[in-house]
Amino acid sequence: MILHKIGVSHWRSLLDEVTLGPFSEQLNVIHAPNGTGKSSLFEAMRRALFDAHNVSGTDIAAVRPWGRDLSPSVFVEFSENGATYRVEKTFLSGASAKLLQLENGKFQPLADSRNADSRIREILSADAPGRGLSKQEHWGLAQILWAPQGDLQLQSISGSAAERLRSALGVQISGDSGGRLEDLIKERFQTYFTPSGTGYRKGKNAAPIISLQERRDAAQSALATLREKQEAFEEASHRVEDARHRRSQAKNEAEALRDTVKRSRAEAERFEKLQSEKKLKREAEALAKQRYETISETIEQIAKAREEIASLTQAIEKASQRQNELEEEVANAKKKLETCRSSRETARGKRSRSAELQKKIEAARDYLSCRSNSDDLAKRLDKLGELQKNLAALKKQRSEIVAPDAETISDLRKWLGKRDAAKAALAASQIHLTLTPEQPIEVRNLTDDSKARADSVKPLTLSGDELVEIEVTGFGRIRASGPEGGAEEHRQAIAKAEASIDKLSQPFGQSDPDALQLLREKAEQSNRDIKNLNTQIFDILGADTADQLAQKQNELSARLSGFETTYPDWKNQSPVVSELQTRFETLNDEITSEIQKAEDAFDTQQTALATAEKQLGELSAQLKADQRSHQSAEERLQALSKDKLTDPEREKAKSDALMEWQAAKQKADEAETELASIPGDPSKDLEKLEKQRTALEESEEKARDEEKTAEGQLQVLAAEGTYSKLTQCEEELADLEERILRENVRTEAVRLLHDTLAACKSAVIASIAAPVERAASRMLSRVVGPRLGNLRLTQDFVPEAVAPERSESPVAITNLSGGEQEQLFLAARLALATVLAKDQRQLVVLDDVLNATDSGRHARILNLLEESSDHLQIIILTCHPERYRALDTAEYFELR
Incomplete structure (x- = not known):
């Protein structure tokens, strides 16, 4: 196409x-x-x-x-x-x-x-x-030939398109006899298998092996059921015997356990009585111990409170003396700090001198920058005026050129060719009579009643449609005739062509297509010159307009004037920023040094004051804490002494409480010794024995019920005759397995024959893709070099991998970079398009492709496109036309 x-x-x-x-x-x-x-x-x-x-x-x-x-x-x-x-x-x-x-x-x-x-x-x-x-x-x-935007990748090719490719390569898969054999094998294969070959055919016309497998499955299911019944019969027999044994054993154990339970009950009652006595004696011991510990703790706490009060009284006296010394030290530090603060503020006040000089330096930089920008802007405005003047002249010149478009010139050439062909045909269909007299004569054309004069030895040709008749003075008449018809048709064609030529050339005043082509090229050159000037003007203006540039120039002039008003000496001599900066740095260093000394003295004195104040604060806090602790100790001593006893009276009460505690402890130990003579906990043993006896009685009852149930099931299973049915089913299943084995051999033989034919056919198809692989690989190598090796295509001509020399196995396309992938798919599409263009030129459309390709590889791709255009029509849609300007033979169409 x-x-x-x-x-x-x-x-x-x-x-x-x-x-x-x-x-x-x-x-x-x-x-x-x-x-x-x-x-x-x-x-x-x-x-x-x-x-x-x-x-x-x-x-x-x-x-x-x-x-x-x-x-x-x-x-x-x-x-x-x-x-x-x-x-x-x-x-x-x-x-x-x-x-x-x-x-x-x-x-x-x-x-x-x-x-x-x-x-x-x-x-x-x-x-x-x-x-x-x-x-x-x-x-x-x-x-294959068209790549929409963002879809250069070639993922699949439909069967009809792949068949066209194979046809273009001139490869025939099989002959007539091969086709008949393939049909027979396919027919037999489809008798047994699904069209895809993934399984056996099912449904109404299912494969024979399906019926055998279904019968085998049914027999296996029946055999499993019979085996389960036989196993159930045997299990029922075992259950009857087990239930009888469990019932007898549970009965004997329950009778033996009754005497043991009676003895354990009496021992448990005695154990509970001893435990109660032990508990009461241990409670009396705990009360005596608590009284003794309370008296001891009170005596100990009274002694500690007295010691703490004496220690705190001594610490409070020392802290009060140190507090007076620190208060005097803080007052002196504050006076020295005020002196340092005054010196520091005096030094900082000198900063204003350096700030004024810094302001002048910044103003000088702005002044020099404004002057530079003003000079550059003046040059831009001068260049802009010159370009606008040239643009106006070019536009005037272009408006005076009336040039045709390419279609008009093409139509004019077509009609000129038709006119010349019609004239040639008219001349061929007419009668021509040529005279060459020895001396001048006068000839009268009787056909159209016109006269002509023939000079000596100069031929005179007269023409007519069907008849030419002349009369020569002194000689007579000459008549020539020929076949009728044809001339009028050619005259009409000439008239039609001339009318079209006049209509097409009338706006331009001439009909010479070469001259009109030169005129068109002149107009296009003018358009390019105008576009170039517009580009230059756009580059100069940038994002501004001419008025905005002029406004900026006025603003810069006003700023310069303001600087020169503030610093009048800059009108005659531009400021030198480096000299101003040197002066500023010298002055700033002097002021900074003085300020730093004052700051250091202030910081030192401020640190000394902070240290003294911190020590005073810590001491005051500690003094208050000691005073609170002293008061708390006295209150605690008063609370401990509220019993109004003297120290000897408290010691005697402590001794009496100790003797009472030891007596109670001895009685509790005696009760615990008697309780320990009984091993374990008889009540717990009794509880377990009771549960064990109940469980044995329940087991005996349950075993009796299971024995009756198992006997009933055994009778039902025995009546079904399961063993004879099981033997018959096993024989039937063995026969079906043998028949299925034979049928499976037959069907697998058909599958092997079918797969062998398919493999041979696949090998032939693979050989078809080889020329395309080689062509695409050559193109890809020209773009990216030999690193990727050869391109691999599927049977349907879809790229699937590359085969680098350094790799033992093919590499999937997904492992390539984004740029290499799009270059690979473009090479594959061009190679396939070349195959399809074998019989006639084909159209290739590329919509915004090669977005990830660098400039070096892009240039090599342009060479491929130019070479491919010898047998392909290529249309490229892009938003970057500058990337394709190197295509010298390309026609450019700007879509606006």
Whole structure:
């Protein structure tokens, strides 16, 4: 397919109709900034060629311009298989479709509505998308040749497109006999297996082995059931015997346990009585001990309180004396600190001198910067005025040039060729009579009653449509005739061509296409010169306008004037910042040194004051704490002495309490010794024995019930005759296993034959992809070097890996960098396109690709594109046209 022209209107951001073309059959670059409709143009072309005009849904509704009730429309002119077509489609409201074919220089209707949709897909060998919009797998060869924005990766190729590739490579998978054999094997294979080969065929026409397996499964299930019943019979027999043994044993153990329980009950009653006596005696011991400890603790605390009061009294006296000394020391430190503070403030006051000098330095820097900016701005304004003057002259010159576009020149050449061809045909269809007299004669043309004079030895030719008859003075008449018809048709063709030539050339005053081409090139050169000047003006202005630059110049002048008013000597002599800075640094060092000395003295005295105040504060806090502790000790001593006893009386009470405690302790120890003579806890032993006896009685009852139940189950199972049925089922299962084994050998033989044929066929298909792999690998090596090795394609020509020389196994494409991946997929698409262009030139569309490719590799890719354009029509959509300016043979179309 070759694209000639495309027009789009009311499509996303494209409101007004935009028409591009005619396109070159080699390289074309469509460029525009982001968001101006490049990808929309490509999208509209795809929808026109592959989608039904009456498709509905949110996806097609999204192409309607935002907030507008407009019907998106598109037309595409293209050639395929030697014929030229025009597709016109409107979507959504008023949906319509029309297909036209170029006949005798004019597009004539070929199909409309649904017939047009189907006919277009038939021409392009595309697949119908079903419901909704088409996807890449429906585009036929375009899924290989066209790369939408952000989708350069080639993930899959539909079966029809892959078949076209194989056909282009001229490879035939099998002959007639091979095809018949393949059909027979496939038919037999499908008798046993599903079409995918993943399992046996099921359902109404299931494989024979399925029926055998189902019968085997049923037999296995029945055998398992019978075995379970046989096992249940044997288990029932064992349960009867076990239940009888457990019942007998539980009865004997329960009878033996009754006497032991009686003896344990009497021992438990005696144990409980001794425990009660022990508890009462231990409580009496605890009370006596508590009384003794209370008296001892009181005597001890009274002694400690007296010692603490004496110690605190001595500490309070020393702290009061030290407090007076520190108060005098703090007063002296405050006087010295005030003297240092005064000296420091005097030194800091000298900072104003250095601040004034610092302000002058900053003003000098601003003054010099303003002057530099003012000079640069004056140069920019002078250059801007010169460029604007030249631009006005160029625009005036361009307005005086009336030049045709490329389509007009092409049409003019076409009509000139038709006129010359018609003249040649007219001359060929006429009768021509040539006279060469020996002396001058007068000839009368009787055909149109005109006269002519023939000079001596000079030929005179007279022409006519069907008859030429002349009369020569002194000689007579001469008549020549020929076949009738044909001349008038050629005259009409000449008249039509001349009328078209006059119409096309009338605005330009001449019909020479070469001269008009020179005029067009002159106009384009003027346009380029104007664009260049506009670019230079834009570079000078930047983000400003000329008025804004002038305003900035005025502002700078006003600031300079203000500086010179403040510092009048700068008018004649510009300030030297370095000299001012040296003066500032010298003065600043002197002032800083003086301030630092005063600061150090102030800090030293302030530290001394803080230290004295801290010591005074800590001492005062400690004194207050000692006074509070002294008062607390006296209060505690009074509380301990509230019993009004003397120290000897307290010592006697302590001795009496000790004797009482020892007597109570002796009685409690005697009771505990008697209790310890009884081993363990008889009450706990009795409780366990009671539970054990109850459990034995319950076990005996339960064993009796289980024995009866097991006897009933054993009788039921014995009546079913399970053993004979089990033997019969095992024989039937063995027979089915043997039949399944034979059938499995037969089906696996068919599978092996089928898989062998498929493997051979896959090997042939793999050999088809080899030429494409080599071509793509050569292209990729030219771009990235030999590092990646050879490209590997699947049987359906989809890139899947590379084979570097240093790697023992292929490397997946996902392990490559983003730039290398897009370079690899571009090389693969160009290689496949070269194969498809074997019979006729094909269209390759690249929408904003190579975004991750560096400039060095991009230049090498441009060489590949130029070479590929010898047999491919390539259209590149980009927002960076400067990256493709090196394509000398490319046609550039700016989309605005």
